[in-house]
Amino acid sequence: MKPKIFIDGEHGTTGLQIRARMAGRSDVELLSIPEAERRNAAMREDLLNSADIAILCLPDDASREAVAMVAGNNRVRIIDTSTAHRIAPDWAYGFAEMDNAQPEKIRGARHVANPGCYPTGAIGVVRPLRQAGILPDGYPITVNAVSGYTGGGKQMIAQMEDKQHPDHISAPHFLYGLPLKHKHVPEMKMHGLLERAPVFSPSVGNFPQGMIVQVPLYLEELAAGATLESIHAALVEHYAGQSIVEVVPLEESAKLPRIDATELAGKDTMKLFVFGTSGGAHVNLVALLDNLGKGASGAAVQNMDLMLSA
Ligand SMILES: NC(=O)C1=CN([C@@H]2O[C@H](COP(=O)(O)OP(=O)(O)OC[C@H]3O[C@@H](n4cnc5c(N)ncnc54)[C@H](OP(=O)(O)O)[C@@H]3O)[C@@H](O)[C@H]2O)C=CC1
Numbered sequence: 001m002k003p004k005i006f007i008d009g010e011h012g013t014t015g016l017q018i019r020a021r022m023a024g025r026s027d028v029e030l031l032s033i034p035e036a037e038r039r040n041a042a043m044r045e046d047l048l049n050s051a052d053i054a055i056l057c058l059p060d061d062a063s064r065e066a067v068a069m070v071a072g073n074n075r076v077r078i079i080d081t082s083t084a085h086r087i088a089p090d091w092a093y094g095f096a097e098m099d100n101a102q103p104e105k106i107r108g109a110r111h112v113a114n115p116g117c118y119p120t121g122a123i124g125v126v127r128p129l130r131q132a133g134i135l136p137d138g139y140p141i142t143v144n145a146v147s148g149y150t151g152g153g154k155q156m157i158a159q160m161e162d163k164q165h166p167d168h169i170s171a172p173h174f175l176y177g178l179p180l181k182h183k184h185v186p187e188m189k190m191h192g193l194l195e196r197a198p199v200f201s202p203s204v205g206n207f208p209q210g211m212i213v214q215v216p217l218y219l220e221e222l223a224a225g226a227t228l229e230s231i232h233a234a235l236v237e238h239y240a241g242q243s244i245v246e247v248v249p250l251e252e253s254a255k256l257p258r259i260d261a262t263e264l265a266g267k268d269t270m271k272l273f274v275f276g277t278s279g280g281a282h283v284n285l286v287a288l289l290d291n292l293g294k295g296a297s298g299a300a301v302q303n304m305d306l307m308l309s310a
């Protein structure tokens with residue numbers, strides 16, 4: 001029998017993109033709820049309990065409710081794309097490439113928390129340097145990022161695309177999260193293995209999909225002897241043997257005049273760069289991804305495939 005998959009929130013931004021990635025797959029059976037019934041709790045509860053894997057593409061509160069709806073069912077496994085369970089100790093964090101042990105944790109997990117889009121980039125560059133002993137305890141990390149506007153879901157898509165929207169946003173690029181309390185900070189701290197919470201400054205650009213996450217570092221504050229080259233080598237070593245996260249060769253990044261935030265739109269991979277000048281004082285670690293690809297829907301399908309391979 002084919003495993004049954006139900007996407008709760010299948011008519012939203014993340015859900016629709018997961019559905020698109022599942023189109024044409026004959027190895028799974030997709031359970032579906034009509035759009036008009038998407039908030040019908042009884043119908044959702046039924047479908048959630050009929051699934052082998054339920055993928056939650058809902059706001060945080062609705063995700064918690066969905067998890068409660070299957071509390072008495074010890075068969076259904078869950079992938080939650082919301083922020084609700086990303087630092088919960090009994091949930092596996094769904095970023096397989098962040099650690100050698102992570103694929104097995106995800107494969108065997110009952111509950112998988114899909115990472116946030118920004119944390120995927122930030123953890124992707126920071127965690128390997130913590131594990132390699134290059135980034136010392138207590139280093140004050142900053143994370144500066146730009147996302148495509150689909151990151152804000154249906155509401156922000158309407159604000160950006162509909163000129164008649166009462167809260168239409170006409171800015172080509174804007175900063176937000178100005179009180180520095182963004183919901184992704186605890187997740188970056190925990191899975192980035194950081195002692196101190198990073199300063200996180202997100203922004204949105206007037207393009208639907210794509211993301212750049214930057215973590216600039218002072219070399220003199222890192223472990224003795226850290227250089228542009230040794231940092232790059234640590235990332236290369238960490239990501240060897242997998243095909244989702246690419247560490248761009250130094251010679252290639254040195255030739256780039258600019259980075260386009262939309263380069264990986266529609267792709268489920270992530271590129272990491274180490275920018276700077278050999279012998280210089282600073283490096284800038286940069287992650288390039290699609291907020292809806294490796295940042296959300298693509299990662300959810302990667303996690304589903306790992307879980308199905310158990
Ligand atoms: N967009 C992105 O790039 C990313 C999103 N995520 C996360 O994914 C989750 C979904 O976000 P996104 O797809 O962007 O959001 P959307 O607003 O685009 O979609 C959410 C969907 O959930 C439905 N929904 C809302 N509340 C309920 C409820 N109580 N019961 C049933 N259905 C409900 C909505 O229906 P209705 O239309 O009626 O409101 C909508 O169809 C969020 O937790 C988000 O933080 C994670 C990473 C990246």
Ligand SMILES: CC(=O)N[C@@H](CCC(=O)OP(=O)(O)O)C(=O)O
Pocket residue numbers: 081082083115116117118147148149150151152153156183184202203204
């Ligand atoms: C542009 C935009 O608004 N982005 C969202 C994050 C998108 C996302 O990653 O959602 P999760 O928190 O579920 O991961 C935000 O900053 O809240």
